[in-house]
Structure formats: C-alpha cells, structure tokens
Amino acid sequence: MNQKTKYDFLIIGAGIAGLCLAQQLEKLGKSFLIIDQETEHKSSKVAAGMFNPISGKRMTVNWRVQELLESLHESFNEFETLLGKNYLVSANIIQSFGNIKESNDFTLQLEKSNFSRFIGSNQIEIQGLNQEFGSFEVLGSGWVKTKEWIEDYQHYLSEKGVLIRRKADWQEIKPQGIEWRWRDHDFEKVVSCEGYQYQENPHFHWLPFKLCKGEVLQIKCVGLNQQYILKKGVYLVHQYDDVYKVGATYEWDFENEKPTQAGKENLIDKLEKLLTLPYEIIKQESGIRPTTRDRAAILGEHPLLKNLYCFNGLGTKGMLQAPFLAKHFFEAVYTNTGLDPKVSIERFYSFYSTSQI
Ligand SMILES: Cc1cc2nc3c(=O)[nH]c(=O)nc-3n(C[C@H](O)[C@H](O)[C@H](O)COP(=O)(O)OP(=O)(O)OC[C@H]3O[C@@H](n4cnc5c(N)ncnc54)[C@H](O)[C@@H]3O)c2cc1C
Numbered sequence: 001m002n003q004k005t006k007y008d009f010l011i012i013g014a015g016i017a018g019l020c021l022a023q024q025l026e027k028l029g030k031s032f033l034i035i036d037q038e039t040e041h042k043s044s045k046v047a048a049g050m051f052n053p054i055s056g057k058r059m060t061v062n063w064r065v066q067e068l069l070e071s072l073h074e075s076f077n078e079f080e081t082l083l084g085k086n087y088l089v090s091a092n093i094i095q096s097f098g099n100i101k102e103s104n105d106f107t108l109q110l111e112k113s114n115f116s117r118f119i120g121s122n123q124i125e126i127q128g129l130n131q132e133f134g135s136f137e138v139l140g141s142g143w144v145k146t147k148e149w150i151e152d153y154q155h156y157l158s159e160k161g162v163l164i165r166r167k168a169d170w171q172e173i174k175p176q177g178i179e180w181r182w183r184d185h186d187f188e189k190v191v192s193c194e195g196y197q198y199q200e201n202p203h204f205h206w207l208p209f210k211l212c213k214g215e216v217l218q219i220k221c222v223g224l225n226q227q228y229i230l231k232k233g234v235y236l237v238h239q240y241d242d243v244y245k246v247g248a249t250y251e252w253d254f255e256n257e258k259p260t261q262a263g264k265e266n267l268i269d270k271l272e273k274l275l276t277l278p279y280e281i282i283k284q285e286s287g288i289r290p291t292t293r294d295r296a297a298i299l300g301e302h303p304l305l306k307n308l309y310c311f312n313g314l315g316t317k318g319m320l321q322a323p324f325l326a327k328h329f330f331e332a333v334y335t336n337t338g339l340d341p342k343v344s345i346e347r348f349y350s351f352y353s354t355s356q357i
Contacts, residue, residue, distance in 0.1 A: 005186060010187040016318040016319060022157060023326065027078075028330060033185065038165060041257035046286065049237075051317070059115055061115045072144075082156070085152065089143050094138075094229070096131050106136065119136055193311050198290065204310050211288050213251040213254040214247065215249045215263035219279045234248070257286060257288055259284040259286040290315060291315040309329075311329055
C-alpha cells in the first residue's frame with residue numbers, strides 16, 4: 001500500500017459504483033484509497049452488463065438517456081486506452097413479443113411516445129429465436145464485459161497501491177473535525193459505495209432501499225447470432241465462444257444471496273419460450289441489486305456528518321448509469337452546482353433521525 005497518509009478521498013466498495021468514482025478521481029488528479037471486500041455474490045460481477053436506452057414493460061426512455069449513453073461510451077473508451085482492452089460491445093437488442101397483445105400494445109405505444117428514435121427494424125430474423133408473434137430491434141444498446149473490466153481495473157488499482165482488499169470496519173472510520181481518519185490515514189472525504197451491504201453501514205442504513213435479488217444462468221448454445229442481444233421474457237447476452245448469459249430473475253422477497261432451484265426453474269421456463277435451439281446449462285449465479293423505493297440512485301452528503309457521502313442505489317441499471325453519475329457527483333462536490341433532485345440524497349433527509357444512529 002502507498003506510504004502516503006493524507007488523501008482526498010476514501011472510497012468503500014469497488015463494484016461498478018466505486019470503480020467509476022475511482023476513474024473520475026484519477027482524471028481529476030485527486031488522491032484516494034479504495035477498500036473492497038471480495039464477495040462471491042457481488043452484484044457487479046454477476047451482472048450481464050447490458051445497457052438499454054428504453055426500459056420496462058411500458059417502454060419508457062431512460063432519464064437523461066443521451067448523457068448516460070455518451071458518458072458510458074466516453075468512460076469505456078478511456079478504460080480501453082488505460083487497460084489496453086475493449087470492454088464495451090455495441091449490440092442491438094432483438095426483442096421478441098410474447099403474444100399478440102404485447103405486439104399490439106407496442107404499436108400503440110410507438111405512435112404516442114418518444115422512444116421511436118431507438119427502434120430499428122421489425123424484419124430481422126434470428127436463427128434460434130422464437131419470433132412467432134413478431135419482434136423489433138432496439139438501437140443504442142449493448143453490454144460491457146463487466147467481470148473482466150472489474151478484475152482488470154481492480155488489478156491496476158492494486159498495482160498502484162490504492163486498492164486495499166478487506167472489509168472496512170466503520171468503527172475504525174472516524175470523523176476528525178470536518179475530515180476523516182481510517183487507521184493512520186487522513187481523508188478529506190469518504191464515500192460509501194457498498195451496494196446492498198449499505199445495511200451494515202451505521203451512517204446510511206436508514207435509507208429506503210428495496211433490495212432485489214437476481215439470478216442468472218450461463219448456457220452453451222451452438223448456432224446463435226452473437227451480434228445481437230436476444231430478449232423475450234429473459235435476455236441472452238453473448239459471453240465468449242458459444243456461451244451466453246441468461247437473465248434475470250427479479251426476487252423482492254428472498255432469504256439469502258445464494259442461487260435457488262426456483263430461480264433456475266423460472267429462468268429455464270422463460271428460456272424455453274425464447275430459444276428454439278438445444279442448449280446446455282453450465283453455471284448459475286446470483287447477486288443482490290441495490291434497488292431503491294423510487295427506483296432512482298442515491299447520491300450525496302450525509303444530512304449531519306460533513307464530508308461523508310453516499311453513492312449507491314444503482315439498482316437494475318448500474319452499467320448505464322454509473323459513468324454519468326460519477327461525473328455528476330464530482331461536479332456537485334467540487335463546483336457546488338447541486339445534484340439532480342431525482343438522484344439527490346436530500347429527497348430522503350426526512351427519513352433520517354439521530355435516534356437511528
Ligand atoms: C443477476 C443480476 C443481473 C444484472 N444485470 C445487469 C445488467 O445487465 N446491466 C446493468 O446495468 N446492471 C445489471 N445488474 C445491476 C448491477 O449489477 C448493479 O446496479 C451494480 O452492480 C451495483 O453496483 P455497486 O457497485 O453499487 O454494488 P456491488 O456490486 O454490490 O458492489 C459493492 C462492493 O462493495 C463492497 N463492500 C460493501 N461493504 C463493504 C465494506 N464495509 N468494506 C469493504 N467492501 C465493502 C462489496 O464487497 C462489493 O464489492 C444486475 C444485477 C444482478 C444481481
């Protein structure tokens with residue numbers, strides 16, 4: 001580890017959130033340490049890394065979508081230069097309808113909404129995809145090879161001596177006037193990027209998260225078109241060779257982080273409706289998404305503790321949102337421009353009371 005004792009930032013958590021903040025800090029020339037405990041069920045490593053400008057059954061265009069997409073591409077161009085690998089794959093989605101009603105609803109929605117700029121052809125035929133009720137192409141989408149990127153960037157940060165592998169104990173992270181101290185090191189500011197483990201953080205456990213467990217399968221299937229992401233109830237994202245990630249489940253009541261038989265059956269059931277080719281299951285994984293009650297991220301300073309920040313709540317769309325939100329976060333910290341109210345922690349200040357500490 002670095003021998004330096006005074007830093008600008010201490011980041012807790014090196015998932016998608018913490019790593020996107022680290023990238024911005026490097027660009028800003030700020031010093032930092034990042035502490036991360038490796039966990040098997042880290043949401044960021046299980047994620048398919050897919051990004052899609054439109055979301056949900058009601059097909060709404062994402063909040064600030066143009067800026068989200070621009071920041072995502074800019075960020076991964078920079079990672080390509082830094083780490084020497086291309087992690088972002090641009091790939092349109094071929095979304096197949098589940099029934100006639102879905103197809104009719106889509107046509108109606110297309111006439112009255114603003115997502116048509118992201119809709120391509122409805123004539124693309126894909127071998128192995130069940131398109132009995134028709135399909136359409138979503139433009140501007142793709143995926144990030146999330147696990148590979150996380151491992152490579154964490155390795156780079158380790159080599160620089162700024163990533164520490166351990167669980168951060170909040171009893172050891174203490175305010176010193178308006179600054180913070182962890183062991184022998186002083187920090188101007190601390191940011192919690194702990195994902196669903198925010199629950200163990202004594203300063204932020206009061207935030208209104210509504211966690212959502214997700215499970216995915218990895219399958220081997222020969223003969224599919226790897227140029228597209230396929231979607232029908234579940235998505236199929238190419239990984240390597242003939243291997244695809246199939247996901248995901250959305251489980252709002254769950255006992256623990258581990259993969260379940262019910263999750264597997266749910267995915268197989270949907271996969272059978274999507275695929276017309278034989279496949280073999282090779283792996284099952286699970287993780288917990290840091291989803292919030294109003295489905296928006298939570299960024300900003302603690303209501304009482306100066307220079308203690310939260311950057312969390314990336315929910316189901318960590319990859320699409322994190323690069324833009326990391327830039328937005330530091331603009332707010334360093335220029336006092338204020339955070340977009342949709343993602344600012346201030347919307348939840350009324351949930352906080354000192355009795356909860
Ligand atoms: C099955 C599934 C599929 C998904 N698919 C997609 C997808 O296709 N596209 C997409 O954009 N999003 C997807 N997501 C959502 C995405 O994974 C999340 O939005 C994102 O990973 C959240 O990142 P995070 O860094 O906030 O949290 P996490 O990934 O949970 O990372 C938090 C990190 O902080 C560490 N940590 C926590 N507390 C401490 C502590 N006290 N000390 C040290 N370290 C600590 C943890 O160990 C972990 O490494 C998916 C999620 C799941 C579960």
